[in-house]
Amino acid sequence: MRRKHKYYSIFLPIVIFSLIFCIQSQANWKAIEDTTIIKSYSINYTTRPLNIDGKLNDQAWKKAVWTDLFVDIEGTIKPKPLFDTRVKMLWDSQYLYIAANLKEPHLWATLLNHDDIIFRDHDFEVFIDPNNDENQYFEIEINALGTVMDLFMFKTYKLGGPMVMGWNTDGMKSAIQIKGTLNDNRDKDKGWTIEMAIPYSCLKKPGRNYLPKLDQPWRINFSRVEWTMQNEGISYVKKLNPNGKPIPEFNWVWSPIGVINMHVPSRWGYLYFKK
Secondary structure (H helix, E strand, C coil): HHHHHHHHHHHHHHHHHHHHHHHHHHHHHHHHHHCCCCCEEEEEEEECCCCCCCCCCHHHHHHCCCCCEEEEEEECCCCCCCCEEEEEEEEEECCEEEEEECCCCCCCCCCCCCCCCCHHHEEEEEEEEECCCCCCCCEEEEEECCCEEEEECCHHHCCCCEEEECCEEEEEEEEEEEEEECCCCCCCCEEEEEEEEEHHHHHCCCCCCCCCEECCCCEEEEEEECCCEHHHHHHEECCCCCCEEECEEEECCCCCCCCCCCCCCHHHHEECCCC
């Protein structure tokens, strides 16, 4: 009897803790669902070819509407972003076109090599799930130098990933325009614009949908990483905490997740194709 009581006393706190953890996790996700709104975007078809130069002045872009301004990744529980970000999109028979406008008073970028970890700079990120099944999706990151990191996920990190850095957006066209002076603190900048043409062919995977269909929405989301900077000489460096590490980055997104984790496809926005 004593031995039974001994094991009971050991395992009872563990059982109680597990129950509390599960209940709390469900409550947290219920709070996320209650406080974040999944966005949607109806994307228009274009027959006009777009010149991908980052200027966003092609006639075809007049058919596209801007998204709402980005919000904090955690939703309305956090303050509004310091600087405005918005996106608009078009599609044709070959490409998904994305245009982004990012207000930014301190233009800064350092990473030059393809598949550098771009979010260590200020960056803009695209997440695409053409099958709308929260599985096998694509991520593209770009900085103000136009440097791209791209990867493919078999499943979310929470489910074990893995990420495939060997996947590339073959055939993608992208361009940046900066409104100001990059890495120069002697003036105040206005921001930067991004233009992408992502070919459907690079999204092709065995047994998976990769072409737009009018009756099948994709899941898509966009993120902007913004670091807190300070002047150093005529350029910038990340501002540090007292522990010597950079102040954590801001994460601003189109469709809020509710947690600081972009890899929750169920919280991404819906992309509806129109003709």
